[in-house]
Amino acid sequence: VQRAGFDGVWSSGLEISASHCVPDANILSMSDFLAATADMTRAVSLPVIADCDTGYGDANNVRYAVERHEACGAAAICIEDKTFPKRNSFDTGPHTLVSIAEFSGKVLAAKSAQRDPDTFVLARTEALIAGLGLSEALRRAAAYADAGADAVLVHDRGADPRTLFSFAERWRRETPLVVVPTTFHVVTASQLESAGIKMVIYANQGLRASIAAVSSVLARILADDGTTKVEDCIAPISEVLDLQGFPELRRNERLFGAVPLESRRSAVGD
Ligand code: SPV
Ligand code: MG
Numbered sequence: 001v002q003r004a005g006f007d008g009v010w011s012s013g014l015e016i017s018a019s020h021c022v023p024d025a026n027i028l029s030m031s032d033f034l035a036a037t038a039d040m041t042r043a044v045s046l047p048v049i050a051d052c053d054t055g056y057g058d059a060n061n062v063r064y065a066v067e068r069h070e071a072c073g074a075a076a077i078c079i080e081d082k083t084f085p086k087r088n089s090f091d092t093g094p095h096t097l098v099s100i101a102e103f104s105g106k107v108l109a110a111k112s113a114q115r116d117p118d119t120f121v122l123a124r125t126e127a128l129i130a131g132l133g134l135s136e137a138l139r140r141a142a143a144y145a146d147a148g149a150d151a152v153l154v155h156d157r158g159a160d161p162r163t164l165f166s167f168a169e170r171w172r173r174e175t176p177l178v179v180v181p182t183t184f185h186v187v188t189a190s191q192l193e194s195a196g197i198k199m200v201i202y203a204n205q206g207l208r209a210s211i212a213a214v215s216s217v218l219a220r221i222l223a224d225d226g227t228t229k230v231e232d233c234i235a236p237i238s239e240v241l242d243l244q245g246f247p248e249l250r251r252n253e254r255l256f257g258a259v260p261l262e263s264r265r266s267a268v269g270d
Helices: 013-019 030-043 059-071 100-113 133-146 162-170 189-194 205-224 228-233 237-243 246-256 261-268
Strands: 009-011 048-051 076-080 120-125 151-154 177-179
Touching: 009 030, 013 030, 013 205, 030 048, 030 059, 059 076, 059 100, 076 100, 100 120, 100 133, 120 133, 133 151, 133 162, 162 177, 205 228, 237 246, 246 261
Parallel strands: 009 048, 048 076, 076 120, 120 151, 151 177
Antiparallel strands: none
């Protein structure tokens, strides 16, 4: 994500669940998601937004999630107004929401738990996913903004981006709006920006790209009886080693290995 030039990383519940081969339905525990987020914060210098689903329980669970995610270097956490256990928004459902009062309390709890003043709390409403309509989505988003959310993520799974354009047009708060274009992919990030959306999260395209690529390459290896024909469309091993930090490892060996002092000095000067 960083090398591609994005501004931040979304630590996706869907992607982390998929990488463990379990449904994105709170099957994994907070510790599993936290471990993945910690790996991400180590790997990049970009801000990492942790998708904390419903906050793993009630307001007390939310407070603990904020504490632990801040400690592992996450820049932001996102919580959504579904009931626990949640189900991924693209599943057929049912998608049930907690009351506005209950979720506003969770937003307050998140904001009260942060120790770093810069930690960003995204409040996500699933009203459109649950089929409750635009007015309910706006009512919920406004309540969460009033409870102190730093941004409101309004999630939708329709094909038509005009629902979110209408949402943005009717939005009366300063609180920034965030969207996740998966099904309404015909819209560009620039069009969303013109409509007043402040952050666009491409939440699952990386995982979907790798599933398509791995499936196609493995099928071709079997069909072609070897790998020569796929070599051009797979990353060289050197890129894998670079990504996992071999350049730094080699440098550290020159600095800290059992070497004469002179060569250590020249390594420091590298
Ligand atoms: C995720 O990536 O886990 C999300 C976004 O919550 S979505 O899957 O699009 O609902
Ligand atoms: Mg998620």
